[in-house]
Amino acid sequence: MYEPKIAAGDDLGSYCQELARRARAASIRLSTAPGALKNEWLCAVAESLIQDGDRIIEANNRDLSCAAEGGLPNSSIDRLRIDDGRLRAIADGVRDVAGLPDPVGRVLDSTLRPNGLQVLKVSVPLGVILFIYESRPNVTVDAAALCVKSANAVILRGGKEAAFTNTALVQILRGALVKCGLPEDAVARVETTDRAAVGQLLRLDSLIDLAIPRGGESLIRRVADEATMPVLKHYKGNCHVYIDRSADLDMAERIVVNSKCQRPSVCNAAESLLVHCDIAASFLPRVGQALRQRNVELRGCQLTQRFIPDARPATEADFAEEFLDLIISIRVVDGVESGIEHINKYGSKHTDAIVTNDLTAARRFTQAVDSSAVLVNASTRFNDGYEFGLGAEIGISTDKFHARGPCGLQELTSYKYVVYGDGQVRET
């Protein structure tokens, strides 16, 4: 069973080194494990989550008590809570991952060369992933499921608010690894709340292949600054909806309201509305009313204020802000080019949408907006692994190197070239 590895007096640096070294060794064994075995593990995890539900909820209650004593805001306490319903949802999510195709060992591309060499590009795991995240404990299980399914070992570093819950969950994850004959250290947890441990781990690029931070911007910046290995990340989602002259205004209103209000605290919610000047007079009053009815605070440019008199004046800072709240900045622009320019200047390369019926505008917008996802006539809220059909996602990347946009199982793999010949040698 699971044994905490950090004894009193242990040196933090050597603890982190040992943790990473064990994960690396586990990742090598895991890299050639059959898909059936990985799925067996996922099913065993789902089963244990339900069977040992009482133990998890008990541990969770200890975290909740500490959180209440520590004066954590109610919204954070709610995110921390695990009840029977949430546990069933987590278990269902794990079973869903079992149902996804194995991302490892697929032939991604192949060529038969004129000299008879068969060149195959074959997907392989990345190796060891360091996953650093804040309080939601369901993420512990989701991340481990995705990493192990893609044959990567994972080192989990959750928020200290969820320490008891995460300990219980990791016991289940590791117990199931042992039961299935998979290497226990394929799922590891950093068992100290010492913040310096993260810094130590981020230096170990010879043992850890990728760091994935999930949480607030300051956490992500710290990880990106300190990491010596690649980092899969986005800092924020300052997402835009641009309403073109030719837009269907009913559709436009529906998309703006959904992008802004359906879940305002998440990264793919809209933070800014851009409206073509030719339709400002007809569209702004109605969208203003629709948003106001949903308690959205409006911050507009001067032209916006002409059509929505009670909008507060928007500052430069408002256009750059990710509110994550019921606030929206609004600007009237003189066409698709100005809209693109505004988005590429103020946006965060995350998710941006155009509402239009003009094919030229749609093509230009999708080509020129430099964001991980660009949508035409659909809500920004769709930039998501499930919604794009990737299955579960481990995060969203706004970088251009490796994966971009929602990252699921496939994005947790690399590839190698495997070449079959019958004695070919090179002449030139």
Next chain:
Amino acid sequence: MYEPKIAAGDDLGSYCQELARRARAASIRLSTAPGALKNEWLCAVAESLIQDGDRIIEANNRDLSCAAEGGLPNSSIDRLRIDDGRLRAIADGVRDVAGLPDPVGRVLDSTLRPNGLQVLKVSVPLGVILFIYESRPNVTVDAAALCVKSANAVILRGGKEAAFTNTALVQILRGALVKCGLPEDAVARVETTDRAAVGQLLRLDSLIDLAIPRGGESLIRRVADEATMPVLKHYKGNCHVYIDRSADLDMAERIVVNSKCQRPSVCNAAESLLVHCDIAASFLPRVGQALRQRNVELRGCQLTQRFIPDARPATEADFAEEFLDLIISIRVVDGVESGIEHINKYGSKHTDAIVTNDLTAARRFTQAVDSSAVLVNASTRFNDGYEFGLGAEIGISTDKFHARGPCGLQELTSYKYVVYGDGQVRET
């Protein structure tokens, strides 16, 4: 025409910032340039290389004189030299790139979601690439051709030995950009030999998307250590050929000799030979003779010395060494698993080959050897963009993030999601 941008008294930091800022602006214009225009540029470059050949050769002669005065070794002087024949080869290479398919704007994957959303994964350029390389001046043109064809702007930083030649070549590259109505700053050159300029540029991750170092291990380590942006690289190529028990010994000898001797100074040349103990007695004497005839120095383990008595004893350091010369280390191993273990321990994850007729051994070797290219019954020398059918290559990566193995046009791109709907909003 081309104007040097660094005036006396300019501050190096602001010079580098300005260089990168201009490249970034050019990359945005280039990102939506039609493929026909990029090909027109490539053809114009090829034409100018021939038409202005005298000017290039004259500039090259100045570099050659300096090199001779500076006491550069003859092999380096030969690498530096450009004559009519080499110029024609460079021009032909550029025309070949024009003939390759446009790597930008391709739909890499697509899904039609149950709600009617059409999700497209579309290739896009990376942005701005900083290319840092040593003396061979043909690389200047090759790198610019690949970067511009993939709609990336490139900042070239060549070795100071080739400064006159590179200045002349970059004049041609930029002149052709102007002629074709493409942004001149899509190809830029660092016009100071101050080594601190590289350090300054490597800090500009908000303007430069990728650094590619090509040269000796110390250059690459410096770039990897200092870069704040991703780096496409391999440190070295300690490549192995493992001869399995079931190998055809004629084929094995041919592959070892080709892997080691065909061009010993390059990264995909073999540096180490592993031989299954069951065939050591029959294979080692003949391969020893074949290598000795080609002036290869043999450094073997104790068992090797039993069958090749004049082999020098191999040290641990020999097994880890990339000789880049007519030297090979040899070890007798007790089977495919020991061979895999040796390669994963001493190798550099670059290129490794097995010679075998045993399907189980081939499958196990290709799965477990953790290298960018694993070959069965073929020379290690085939790990190359041309040989794998990618067209020209800009380098080889041994990392697992983004591209691995030979990197051509496709590996110089990222992607975005482009999503078409007809008013879809998200319910959950």
